[in-house]
Amino acid sequence: MRKAILIIISILLTYSYNTYAQGGAKGSISGKVTDANTKQPVDYATVSIFKQGSTSPFNGMSTDAKGSFKIDNVPAGDYKVTVDFLGYQKTTIEHVIVGGNPSTSVLNNILLQPSSKQLQTVNVVAKAPIIENRIDKTVYNAANDLTSQGGVAIDVLKKVPQVTVDIDGNVELQGNANVRFLINGKPSSIFGASLADALQAIPASQIKSIEVITSPGARYDAAGTGGIINIILKDNKVQGINGSINLAAATRRENGSFNFSARKGNVGINAFFSGNAQLNTTVLSNSTRTSTDADGNVSTLAQNGSASSKRSGYQSGLSFNWSITPKDEFTATVGFNHFGNSNAGLTNQLQQQYNPANTLLSTLASARNSDSRFSANAVDWSLAYKKNFKTEGQTLEFLFNSSRSNNTSRYSQQQDYLTGGYPSTGSRANNPGKDRETNVSLDYVQPVTKSFTLETGAKVVINNLSNSVVTDSLLNDGSYINNADQTYGFNYKRNIYAAYVSATFSVFNKFLDLKPGLRNEYTTTTADFQNVTIPSYNTLVPSMVLSHKFNDAQSIKLSYNYRIERPDYRDVNPFYNISDPYNISTGNPNLKPEKSNSLELGFNQSFNSGASFSANVFYRHNSDDLQDYSTRYDVLTINGRDYYDVLLSQRANIGTQTSVGGNLFASVPVTSKFNLRSNVFLISRNNNNPGIANVTGFGYRINLNASYQFGNDLTAEAFGNYNSSQRVLQGTRPQFFFYNFAVRKQFMDKKASIGLMATNPFGLYVNQRSVTEGVGFRQLNLRQLPFQSFGITLSYKFGKLEFSKNKGERGNNEGGENMPSAPEGGGTK
Template sequence: MKKITTLFLLLTCALYAQKGPKVSVSGKIIEASSKQPLEYATLILTNVKTKKVTGGVTDLQGNFLVTIPKGLYDMKVEFIGFKTKQLAQKQVSENINLGTITLSEDAEALDEVEIIAEKSTVEIRLDKKIYNVGKDMTLKGGNASDVLDNVPSVNVDAEGAVSLRGNENVRILIDGKPSALVGLNGTDALRNLPADAIEKVEVITSPSARYDAEGTAGILNIILRKGKVTGFNGSVNTTIGNPDLFQLGGNVNYRTKKFNIFSNLGYRHRRGPGNSFTKFSYINDTTSEIDSTQIEDRTFDRKSNNFNSSVGLEYYLSKNSSITGTFFYRKSLGDDVATNDTDRFLNTDPTQILLQEDRVENEEEDGTDKQYAINYTNNFDGNGQKLNIDLQYSENNEVEDSPITVNGALSEQNSQITSSIDKLIQIDYVLPIGENSQFEAGHKSTFQDLDSDFRVQILDPNNTFDPSNAINFKQNIYAFYAQFGSKIDKFSYLLGLRSESTDIDLTVFTTNQFSDINFTELFPTINLGYELNDNDNLTLGYSRRLQRPRFWFLNPFESRSSATNIFRGNPALTPTFTSSFDLGYNTKIRKFTLGASLYYQLSTDLIRPVSIIEVRNGTNVFVRQPVNLNDEKRYGFEFTSNYNISKKVRLSGSFNFFQFNTDAFTYTYTAADNTQVTTVLDEVNESTWFARLNARITLPANIQWQTRLRYRGPQSNAQSDREGIFVANLAFSKDLFNDKATLVFNVSDLFNSRRRESTTFFGGRENPSTISEGDFQWRERQISLNFTYRFNQKKKRERPQREYDGGGEGFGG
């Protein structure tokens, strides 16, 4: 068992000193099979005469440079999981270069590796934070939404909407690019992506110029697992649970010196019961008393069957270049039944019923997603110069049928057919300049062509249907960027500029309505870092970003969750632009690490949904529609921490507080009956917070116990108040069959408390015309049992390597 660790060596080097003239020993260490550089590999030098030990570790490109006194030295190279290589004894009297040293994997050693310093859950970079999710037992049997909901700074609400530091306009990427994995409906698609397929999540609150400018809150980049071990290996896993849950998946990888074949397959059946309760209080304008009350009691019974598959082949053209082709396919079938019991009565005489109906919507979904991708990578001389070319083609098709019955009779026959073709071309080039600097430039073009035919077919007394509501949405984005980064002693910087030209065309065929949005904008980025010492550093970031109106926000046709609750898009929307500032501090004190951030965001023409009331045939209809509000100022601070009390007790937590201010706003529009409807939105100056606590404890018999607690504080905006939400997850894990298998028992939402309770004021807070009080639970408590079996994969193998992606992580952190 290897006892020499990187940490021990660094301490030895710091304490060791010897008088006399100094010389340098340099070289490069690579992996024998793939010829890839090994970062953090260790060169150990022992002075034959004095028996003093010194040495160093390799950098990102596998290079090392060690300064030592002249003398006769024994030399060897070590890396966890690789065979130790003993070098020839050398008399070092002048600067020498040992050349390129190759290390081969040691299969036997992998079985006995003791993880002395477990890989940190959080890795800090100059422009991002990386959260490794592999050891989180509470995610076993879960999906991508569960993974994101466990990442500090991120929240996923009861309906699946993802927010970063309280802002829902966050850009979600897969392996650094838009992906068919996100699909037409990002929320639903994330629920269908299994957690076991995810290796880590990058939280990018101050993106460099390399990244898309889309997403005013920042970017969440989901990194999927990929096989890197030579030979044939893989794993299978299955999950069963209550409410009904069955999941079967696996991955297979075969790698040789010339090619790497990898694949992932997964099937998932799930039943997701949920419920909601809404009370509408109608207020008399003259008396300010409640005239009547309407209660809507809804239950959801959602069933889904999803099949995911991907296959890829990476071919090594040379030791520094490769071409990779991948194909992804997903089939999604859904059968959702929503039952809505509605009662409306006079408050002065509750026995006088104004409305009573039983509305049942049976929504059947059939979706298919395909994606073809080709990547070419050339590392040139292996010293950091790199060229990446990506080509991507995606097809997304979805058919929805939603017959609706009211009091047992067919009332509506709704349907939607949506198809989208997406294309991507991306070129990225990285050029190192000297030892500590690099220049990067690139281009990216994305093309989306989407057709949607959405029909709300209401049966009238003559048994006729409404016409088709068809739209075509085209969005083309052309981006160019350049950035330069360098490290000067303890100071690092990354400066960039991105240009994006946007062309959005929306055609509404029924009304011959056209919407054309064209603009070109510049997006500067600045990321600075300063290392106070080995354990403390400061970061400062600035970025300009935007939110483009999505097609469902522009679509003027109505979708209905009930006869009186409607969502409608707004073709007149314009983009939101945001300037963000982020100041961070990170420190490590023995077993305790702490990260702190202060942030400020200024958004113009903010896009937010507004709730309004229309009177249709004597009935109040509640319509939600996105509009451009006034400017918003948002600022806050957050803390993330890890405390490893011992090898058996590990704690982590995070706390985020933010405040936002939006000016008063009056929204007036013309309803279908040509009447003017005015909604007053009061000034908002509110704050909220959320916190997480995670504990992982090793019990007797080497059983792992993990508990995760989350609380999201109450929040208010221009029209509504939302109560706080508390969620607790619990998991127990046990390794079996000599660590080849793992059994995990998981309880998600232990107290069944993940409910959204809110109050909405229609017409303004001061003199509302209607008050809505709601209680919504998207899904109930989930209990599951997960079993994973690995063949030719080592559960405890730790390869502390970083794959440089050109995003600035080579500087600082």
């Protein structure tokens, strides 16, 4: 498949211009709308076309982020065009002539004059929909989501189409856990430290939107076989001084955020600080493992205990934006991120062994006290420059982005034997590490004609990681001595050199829009693991998008993608985590990249009533599939020490995985005040593993959101989500169900609000039952996690809204900030 797609894309990239030139065009009207004073583009201005003598428009659209518009399929004739936007005087252009076969009436630069009327208070009733289905991504506008506002990024992701989140915060996109996460279109080393912890350190009130990109084009990095999730944080480009304060207090989690922006003319700054804390939570666990050795003896291991856990984190950031000229923009940002967690627990253990005749051979009872802690601190900073040329759509972008994080993980455990007369055993380890990642990219867009655009760019990624481990063992007198065999350090370096080219054009008289692309990435890796050499490799990454727009409300898209997943340093780190001597984990330095071919077909439909519907189906085939795999050992020797009845878990390249699935989303305004929204995700996975039995599993996720508007200032919302159980490579994944309720009251001209929220109010625990099995063992697991929560949210917005229209400026957005549209990410993402 990949070779065939490469040939097709090469032909399209080579001959696409000729293909375009041979096509015809229907009549159209195009132009650009600009602020008459600032000369900045006016986006979201309303352009309407009237037949001469008619009082009602028969066609129209909104301008894009560059102030441009083009209305196709206009019959030959004489028309009147009007352009209107809040805060501006309406402009009318008479006698716009459209000829025939083909004809494009170009209105050039339409200047809008700001309205002289002083606006003391501006309330815009319209707001962005929760879900936006765009041609290349799905956008979830979190600012208008009530039930998630007291939570964190994980809570928002649970509502996003095609995204699945389990109770521990593990994220999958279209059923694939290998997801590339970005913040404001840029990578951050904070995700490499601990993805689940990082996502639980970002308050939902700080998130403007989440972009889901299941079929990334050539401009994006090839990493992430599942796709890309881009978290857009709130910022502000409105003139004047503006800001907001958000606070949430609940029985399970507390968080808050502060946002401030100031802009005068062409210079602006944004600053924010946010933090959260998960209060002390006690999780109950119970597991029973049954295993058989080579002699037919049966061993059972029962572990029953509880563990208390805490999480906390905070973020801060500062950005400076300077519109040097109307066509030159410079942005500098710096941010600091911190999160950490701690877990402490007591586990009672009973180990028994029986011979084939079911006679008890031995009994060993013990109690294990354990403690583990993790913390991460990261600093991200970037410099970006964008140049817009005189030719519409011609741009040059430069991005320098650097991320540095310091991470520390440590554990201690002591096992006291209640039978057998054995002395206590134990260990403790301290594992500090550093992660340095630098991205430098250059992107150029060249419109060859009005309907043919060429994009190209290059990128360098430099990643340096260092890690050191100090492990001590418990002596009989209660003191500790250094374990030299488990004390070491290593350095890991990976560089990626990438370049890409893509084209956007139409064929068959603009019936079909195409975007073929080709990206090349060369990867070099060095690591000072003993007896391990990681070879360099080159990856050619084709992509293709074909789309057809039936009308402004209906479109269909077919895309192909080839992507890879490189093992990260946690996957290859040979450090043994022995915080539980019966369940040990380690990395695998010999891992290879996972490779993926995927096809996706999507259909979107919107209706005049405000309802919308989308459907996506996909096929994905992974080779050298990266999976967590557990192997049981009667005796496992680690650096000269024996551990008994052990499950060793590590990542491995295990055969192939084929996934087929689909996603259905619908939003229906039942009345002007009552809205229903539902999302259904289905997937079937087949793992074909040489030497291991093939495994096929079916799973689904379904949720329902209902909201009701009681007047202009009181809103209520309810949300329920169910993730089914699913058969996986070694056992079953547990089901997960939760539900939320929220109500919000706005006051002070909607500058302030107070809300009440509840999560699982009728049940204290969520029970997680799962099975893990492999050669010679089967383990039943039960975890009981406290999930019930009651809370209150408070928010206040301050500042004055001035209608001096700058690029990206918006009016008041009910439920959120005065936000510009989400950035395209800056650079080759």
